[in-house]
Amino acid sequence: MPELPELEALxxxxxxRLEGRLVTAVEINPQKAHMLRYPPESFAYELPFRRLAKLWRRGKHLIFDLDLMRGDDRRYLVINPMLGGRLQLAPDDQKVPATHVFSLRLDRAEELRYLDFRDMGRIYWTADPEQGVPAWAGHGPEADSLxxxxxxxxxxxxxxYRDELKDLLRNQAFLAGIGNAYxxxxLFEAKLLPLRRRATLKPGEEQALYAAIPLVLERSIATILANPDYDESKQDRKFFNVHGKGGESCPRCGHRISQLGSNREPLNFCRGCQL
Ligand SMILES: [Zn+2]
Known part of the structure; x- marks a missing residue:
């Protein structure tokens, strides 16, 4: 699931590469049209001949501001990729993957594709994200604004909050943009165990958490962008310290990394150096 660092890198x-470009047509995969939270016919009719003014992010949503070429009518294409959504900017003659949900055809013979291999993403087309996107109003501050x-x-x-730290960090009302992986x-960076309750934190531990959040997010964005083979449609998390590394050795203390939950949604931590 893409989280703040992947979406921010993207x-x-x-x-x-997108800002200022003209959308000339929209193609929707009829088998996946149910992921559009807007009538597909209207979506395909209303997006063309708008200009992509800006790409930005709110929590785990990507937002494309689309302006009519004349006048000041702005609408927002909001994508919540959920577990398996990806974007791809490709030449329009490049083969379209089977995971294709919709494409925006652009000038200069390129298209922006939304792909989803879990079919769980949500796509909104609205004049006001506050009203048109259900999760929007519940967002707290951006996690990278700490x-x-x-x-x-x-x-x-x-x-x-009284939650366990893992749940607290994933609570979008507390901080927007963090999910299961980050x-x-x-928590590894802060040396805190994920199932600790918030109320058990000592002042030094609160401070460690406060410092770890922007540090991990910024470092991850930099690592993702430094990859010479960066591909916006793929997710590379080899640089992780503990997440998805159950059974391997902790890079900090060498202890075996613990795992709770399934391989698909693991919860990982080190009992050797997280308290
Ligand atoms: Zn360790």
């Missing part, structure tokens, strides 16, 4: 990579929040303000918000990585 935004930085694709944004400059450097703008003081430690005192962070702790004040943190102390409203919550494991952040």
């Amino acid at each position: 935004r930085r990579q694709l944004g400059p 450097r703008q929040e003081t430690l005192a303000a962070f702790c004040k918000r943190l102390r409203r 919550s494991d990585e952040i």
Whole structure:
């Protein structure tokens, strides 16, 4: 499931290549049209001849601002890729993968494709994401904006919750953008066990959590973008320390990495160096 670092890397990579481009047509895979939270016919009719003004992100959603060429009518294409959604910018004569949901044909013989191998993504086309996207209003601050929040303000918000740390980090109302994978990585960095309850944290541990969140997110974005083979339609998480690494040795202390849950949705941590 793409989380903040993957979506942010994609935004930085694709944004400059898309902004200003003209959508000339829309193609929808009829077998996957149910993923559109808008009538597909209207979607295909309303998007063309709009310009992609901006690509941005809110939590785990990607947003394309689309402007009519004349006038000031702006609408938003909002994609929540959920577990298996990916974007691909490709020449329009390149083979379309079977996971294809829809494509925006662009000028210069390219198309932006939305692919989904789990068919769980949600696609919205709306004049107002606040109204048109159900999860929108419940978003808390962006997880990568923590450097703008003081430690005192962070702790004040943190102390409203009673959850286990793993659940707390994945709660989009507390911080938007973190899911199952990066919550494991952040807790590893902070040396905290995922099933610890928030109320058991000592002040030094709250501080460690506060520092680990932006550190892990920023470092991950940089690592993803530094890959010379970066491909926006693939997800490369080989750089993870613990998530998905159950049974391997901890890179910090050498202890065997623990795993709870399934291979598909694992919860990983190190009993050797996380408390
Ligand atoms: Zn360890």
